Amino acid sequence: MASARLLLRLLFGAALTAAGGACTPTPDLSPSVQPQSGDAPLRLAALTDLDQRVARVAWRLSEANADLCPTVRLSAGWALHSARQYSLELRPHAEARFGLRGDLPGVLVAPPGSPAAAAGFRVGDLLLAVDGVALSPGEPGGAAAWEGLAANIAVVDAALARGSARFAVQREGGPVDLVIRPRRACGYEVQLDPSDELNARADGRRLFISTALAGFAQSDDELAVILGHELAHHVLGHRPWNDTGGAARRVNEGAWRADGGRGGAEQQADRVGLYLSARAGYDPAAAAPFWRRFGASNWRVRYPQVGHASAGARAAALEAVEREIEAKRSAGGDLLP
Ligand SMILES: [Zn+2]
Structure with a gap:
């Protein structure tokens, strides 16, 4: 789920930035989600709230039904995001609100009852290293990009797949060391699509839900x-x-x-x-x-x-x-x- 999280964050950031700049048509965005100048903190809050809610429900469904899913994996149950995946307009607000830096994975949600929550992770924690391997903050600045975060998440997921992983974490108030014991969950990505259409779909590997439909629930x-x-x-x-x-x-x-x-x-x-x-x-x-x-x-x-x-x-x-x-x-x- 982690990589899907980052992808949807980027989609939001990219789509909203394009509309704000008025240089790219964005037919999928309804007037209700068209960005207005100065409302970036509100938009960020609305998007991340929706994202957290979808991630919480997806985790519970994925874990409770792991024995019925054709593919399973060891999951922390969390959703991760990075500063770099956000548009230049949203990024400073994402950095301030979530303590993000560059491509480093930050915890967007550690659902109640998930291995991440059991390990003591909280929203706003920033992952610096896993099992002694430093994660890369990437280059500062630049346009929205998720490749750096995706590479970090691949390292994190490989560690989780071994059954237990120790993380060096930057947290407000001082660094902490936390160990996650991941649990079996459906090997299935959930992605929030920025769209005014009230729909959801699945392609056999991923599950998509539009922002409009998630918000309608x-x-x-x-x-x-x-x-x-x-x-x-x-x-x-x-x-x-x-x-x-x-x-x-x-x-x-x-x-x-x-x-x-x-x-x-x-x-x-x-x-x-x-x-x-x-x-x-x-x-x-x-x-x-x-x-x-x-x-x-x-x-x-x-x-x-x-x-x-x-x-x-x-x-x-x-x-x-x-x-x-x-x-x-x-x-x-x-x-x-
Ligand atoms: Zn259907």
């Missing part, structure tokens, strides 16, 4: 409905039709028409996704109201679309899945779809 339970659905595509091994082209896409659309739009892969992902969410401790009762509210405010999902039932039909189907989950819970059985 009113609670972590609702966010878990969305992320759980996308993780379910991964668990089920679906090659999502919307990420395929040519013949594969035609086959998928044909299959959907033959099915009368009754569900197929999407219905399965809704069902399994709600189980993944419940297994991570989120409330499955959040799903149906979420879909009804989503349908009421987004015409694209109000009626059946290629591959997807209407929001109302999905809500009704999810209520049935919720009852199924509650029955299994009461019976004390395994929460398996």
Whole structure:
């Protein structure tokens, strides 16, 4: 997840900077997220809050469902970012708020219950070295770039993959040494896409959620409905039709028409996704109201679309899945779809 975190930070910084400079069209940005001069600290706060929230929910889903995921890895559960990945406009605020420096990885979030939190990591910690190997701060200044942070995170992830890693950490008030014992989690990246479109998707290796959709979710339970659905595509091994082209896409659309739009892969992902969410401790009762509210405010999902039932039909189907989950819970059985 760490490398996805840094990528999304860059995407935010880069997209917002381009809009602010008015030299690159940015059709994906809605008026609500168009930068205004002087609001950089507010934008940074909004983006990092959303980022932290997505990372917290993604960690819980990934850990709770590791035994169902086709690929697993040893994870600290944290999200890392760097000063350099931010646009020149946001960077001074990111440095001041999070104690960042150059390409060095800083802790953006150490979710409660994660190995990073158990090791004592806090937001604002800056990683200087792992297992005696110094991480590189890179060159000072320059345009937004994530390659330096990505290289540092590769060193960190390689250390975590060995089962235990000791970090030299710069913290306000003085340096500390912390040891992380990572735990198994789904080997799956979560990326927040800067977009006004209310959507989420998966490409078999990564899970994408737009900033608009993440912001639309009113609670972590609702966010878990969305992320759980996308993780379910991964668990089920679906090659999502919307990420395929040519013949594969035609086959998928044909299959959907033959099915009368009754569900197929999407219905399965809704069902399994709600189980993944419940297994991570989120409330499955959040799903149906979420879909009804989503349908009421987004015409694209109000009626059946290629591959997807209407929001109302999905809500009704999810209520049935919720009852199924509650029955299994009461019976004390395994929460398996
Ligand atoms: Zn889907």
